Amino acid sequence: MTPEHALHARGSVKRLALHKTLPSRGVRIEHETMLKNLKSYWLFGIATLYAATNPVLAQIPPSLGLRLFAGVNITGAAGSTYVIQFTTDVAQTNSWTSLKFLRLPTTTFLFVDTTAAATGNRFYRALLQNPPTNMLFIPPNTFNLGTPTNEINRFADEGPQVTVTISHGFWMGKYEVTQREYQTVIGSNPSGFPGDLNRPVESVSWLDATNYCARLTQQELAAGHIPPGSHYRLPTEAEWEYAARAGTSTRFSYGDDPSFTSLTNNAWYAANSGFGTHPVGQKSPNPWGLYDMEGNVYEWCEDWYGPYAGGFATDPQGPASNVTGVKVIRGGAWDAFEADCRSGRRLTEGVSPFIHDFILGFRVVLVTDAS
Numbered sequence: 621m622t623p624e625h626a627l628h629a630r631g632s633v634k635r636l637a638l639h640k641t642l643p644s645r646g647v648r649i650e651h652e653t654m655l656k657n658l659k660s661y662w663l664f665g666i667a668t669l670y671a672a673t674n675p676v677l678a679q680i681p682p683s684l685g686l687r688l689f690a691g692v693n694i695t696g697a698a699g700s701t702y703v704i705q706f707t708t709d710v711a712q713t714n715s716w717t718s719l720k721f722l723r724l725p726t727t728t729f730l731f732v733d734t735t736a737a738a739t740g741n742r743f744y745r746a747l748l749q750n751p752p753t754n755m756l757f758i759p760p761n762t763f764n765l766g767t768p769t770n771e772i773n774r775f776a777d778e779g780p781q782v783t784v785t786i787s788h789g790f791w792m793g794k795y796e797v798t799q800r801e802y803q804t805v806i807g808s809n810p811s812g813f814p815g816d817l818n819r820p821v822e823s824v825s826w827l828d829a830t831n832y833c834a835r836l837t838q839q840e841l842a843a844g845h846i847p848p849g850s851h852y853r854l855p856t857e858a859e860w861e862y863a864a865r866a867g868t869s870t871r872f873s874y875g876d877d878p879s880f881t882s883l884t885n886n887a888w889y890a891a892n893s894g895f896g897t898h899p900v901g902q903k904s905p906n907p908w909g910l911y912d913m914e915g916n917v918y919e920w921c922e923d924w925y926g927p928y929a930g931g932f933a934t935d936p937q938g939p940a941s942n943v944t945g946v947k948v949i950r951g952g953a954w955d956a957f958e959a960d961c962r963s964g965r966r967l968t969e970g971v972s973p974f975i976h977d978f979i980l981g982f983r984v985v986l987v988t989d990a991s
Contacts, residue, residue: 691732692744700724701757701789702746703847703988704731710743718849718988721749721789723759735990752846752986755791756909762786763862764869765936766928766964771871772878773959777966780930784858787935788991792855792863793983795900795911796820796919797832805835811897812978818899820917820981826947826973829854829920829982836984846986854922855985857948857966858936864951864963866908871962873906873913880958887915887961893954897981914952914961917981918971921948925970946970953979 694702701723705716722731736742751757766781767774800817802824803809810823824832833852840846855863870876874886883889888898893915901911923938925946938948949971952961956979959965971980 690736690742690744691730692746694722694724694729694731694746695727696724696748698724698727701749701751703749703850704733704744704746705847705849706733706736706742706744708741708743714848716745716848717990718847719744719990720988721757721791721991722746723757723789747847749847752791752840754794755986756794757789758786758792758859758863758908758985759789760786761862761867763865763867765858765861765933767871767962771962771964772876773871773962774964775966775968777927777968778964780928782858782928782930782936783932784862784936785932785934786859786862788987790859790991791986792859792910793985794905794909796917796981796983797829798900802832805832805839810976813897816899819897820900820912822897822917822978822981823976824920824980824982825976826854826920826971828976832982833984847988849989850986851989852984852986854920854982856935856937857921857923857950858933859985860919860921860950861963863908863910864906864913866906866910868907868963871964873963874904883914883958883961887952888912888954889915889952889956889958889961890954891958895955897954912951913963915956916954917951918949918953918956918967918979919951920980920982921950923948925966944970945972947973949980955979 692704696702701721703718704720704722705718707715707717709715719733731744731746733742733744762783762785764781765784767778768781769779771778797820798818799809799811799814799821802821803817809821810828811819811821812823813819830853833854837846837851840852841848864873866873872883872886874882877883884892886904888903897916900916903912903915905911906913924942925944925948926939947970949967950965952965
């Protein structure tokens with residue numbers, strides 16, 4: 621038996637229709653409830669878990685069990701991005717929680733929530749989302765974290781490779797966080813290369829970077845710029861490398877470049893930086909449109925540093941606790957050697973989260989609280 625709800629817009633009145641089909645008997649029962657004055661958002665679809673007692677159920681042999689459906693039908697332009705939200709009470713207009721960011725693969729798509737509990741009611745809606753300022757959507761997929769044993773300039777801690785599934789889409793900063801952005805949120809500028817607020821902020825510790833994410837989340841939620849139930853944070857190491865590679869498996873996102881002849885077009889590093897940072901976005905972006913993933917400043921990641929386990933993993937987050945006492949940084953910097961700008965390069969043994977240095981900056985991701 622599959623209970624389903626579909627919300628249809630009919631002028632100012634919406635009709636909630638519940639259909640229950642009993643396959644063994646071909647019985648179809650319909651209930652309709654008029655939902656009036658549902659405001660705040662356009663609802664593209666709604667669904668619920670339904671477990672209410674019904675006299676007809678007594679006629680079904682227990683062996684047939686109960687099949688539950690939870691999700692929402694979405695209709696829109698292919699490639700557009702939605703935030704999937706749910707609530708247990710549609711009468712509470714402020715109770716919607718963001719579950720997932722989703723890029724629509726086709727004009728009509730059925731989203732099914734596999735995380736929903738098998739009891740109670742849960743209603744869903746899909747809201748078209750405009751891109752957050754200077755952020756790009758990174759869709760879910762699978763990739764190889766780390767480098768193969770035959771990669772030139774490889775370090776031992778870049779393996780064994782892990783086949784990683786990124787199960788959730790997320791928004792990522794198109795650029796490293798700039799001095800202007802940091803100063804706007806925090807009220808001060810710690811950078812050692814002042815004079816141009818479009819340069820990436822640096823001399824920030826991991827604690828400074830995570831504090832920025834928390835403060836930015838508070839401000840953006842209060843202003844209504846991001847959906848309820850979402851927040852900014854640092855990328856995990858797996859998310860960072862997945863985004864840096866942008867679907868490639870070569871040493872750099874633009875190719876293997878064994879002699880580093882093209883690196884100067886893509887990164888600020890020791891040979892061309894003049895030993896300082898540069899305004900973000902001046903070099904070529906990677907295939908997904910992200911700038912300075914190679915060079916300019918090293919970027920803090922969320923994870924504690926630890927060895928790769930090999931095999932397969934879904935949304936890995938590094939060691940579960942402070943085993944090593946150091947955090948992951950990625951991406952090379954203005955003082956780095958060419959090989960340190962490779963997509964799979966890790967700064968061996970990590971960096972203390974308390975350290976401030978001219979080479980340390982960060983970029984942010986926007987995720988739902990459920991991700």
